[in-house]
Amino acid sequence: MTTTAFGPTHVVPPLGMPAWEAPDPARPTVPLDPLLPVRLLERRGDWGHVLCANGWQAWVDGRHLVAVPQDPPAPDAPPTAVADPRSLLARAEEALARYRAAVEELAGGALDGESFRRRTRDLRIGVVVDGESVWLYDSTEKRWVYGDGTRLSTYATDHPPDTAPGAP
Structure with missing residues (x-):
């Protein structure tokens, strides 16, 4: 028996989302956790049939799924202003610390929940290392960059194309 690796196409929105056994509002099931990676298998109008990494399937309101990019930029993509990943790695280490x-x-009782939320409210960090590849979130420029060990290039941005940093 051959198994294939799970590759998500979307994630569940940050607040989670309701799910159904079938594309029928009368058949609710367990809601999906926030930011859960899923693979969209089928669309029927606004309904989306999703597969979770553990093999569980459900129907959701497909309009609310957040798409994830599938492939990093081609190696010959032009470098961005952030050509060296070390400064982003240092900022990520500082935020994580x-x-x-x-x-x-x-955990030690020196902070209550509200104080913890205030201390962590503005922290934004994102690092994925996969062998020689790295994806880093640049919170200053509000973008994800991809690196292959030699340079970085923009992978995704929070800005619309006409207002991206450095756009003419």
Whole structure:
């Protein structure tokens, strides 16, 4: 028997979402967790049939799924202003250290929940390392960059194309 690797096409929105056994509002099931990676298998109008990494399937309101990019930029893509990943890696390490310290204080009883939320509210970090590839979230420019060990290029941005940083 051959198994294929699970590759998500979407994630569940940050607040989670309701799910149904079939594309029928009368058949609800367990809601999906926030930011859960899923593969969209089929669309029927606004309904989306999704597969979760554990093999569980459900129907959701497909309009609310968040698409994830599938392939990094081609290696010959032009480099961006952030050609060296070290500064982004240093910022990610600093943000993670600040988050870790806040978690330690919360777990030790030195912070309450509201103080923890205030201390971590503006922290934005994202790092995915997969062999020689790295995806880093640049919170200053509000974009994801992809690196192959030699340079970085923009992978996705929070800005619409006409207002992206550095756009004419």
